[in-house]
Amino acid sequence: MYRILIVDDERALADIIAQMLKGCGYDTCTAYDADQAYDTLSKGHFDLLILDINLPGMTGFELCKDLRQVSGVPVIFASARTNETDRITSFDIGGDDYIQKPYSMKELLSRVNALIRRAYGGSLEQEKIAFGDVSVDLSAHVVTRGGERVNLASREFDLLKYLCQNKNTVIPKEKLMAEVWGAFSESEASSLTVHIRWLREKLEEDPSHPKYIKTVWRMGYMLEVNE
Secondary structure: OOEEEEEOOOHHHHHHHHHHHHHOOOEEEEEOOHHHHHHHHOOOOOOEEEEEOEEOOEEHHHHHHHHHOOOOOOEEEEEOOOOHHHHHHHHHOOOOEEEEOOOOHHHHHHHHHHHHHHHHOOOOOOOEEEEOOEEEEOOOOEEEEOOEEOOOOHHHHHHHHHHHHOOOOOEEHHHHHHHHHOOOOOOOHHHHHHHHHHHHHHHOOOOOOOOOEEEEOOOEEEEOOOO
8 A cells, every 4th residue: 555645834735635545545644734744654654745845934845956956756846836936846856746726636646546546556456576486476565485474564554565666776774774674764774774674584594694585785675586
């Protein structure tokens, strides 16, 4: 289930969007100002943001600029602003789409679905990934090893999911922390090391000499999967 954060000071609108997207299979959360958005983004990973430009105390543009320093999460700007400069600015600072208020829920859903497809693959359904005797069903949140179900804590699964979605790619430690723990998380890097160790103990035949969850010296980690 993809997680979407709606950041808008129009509470009624944000809540309506959240309920609509929930009804379409998304996991949603709302923030009504920039401070709430930063706090929410520091506590967990989101797959997409719907971001208003006019926020109390800070513009959505400023929030997006900060976000782009640590995360590439897709962003849809939603605003009543109509001038061309704002639309251009939204793309220049890293926005992925721009929808003008007022808009229909049907159009917003279409844009969300399209951006999710572009960002995470051709299908809204996540694939199953297998390596060795381990099978990971990303949509059902089920991991098995040798046919037996493996119990993973929520953070462990989120970390494994991100590694699976970026298999055979070296991911810097800082990016893993931002994408799994939260864009503005203050968690220590040691938390990542501990969770990697726990995953290896549960999924690797020899955790001390991992075959799949590899450490790439001075760079980060990689899930090595033979295609």
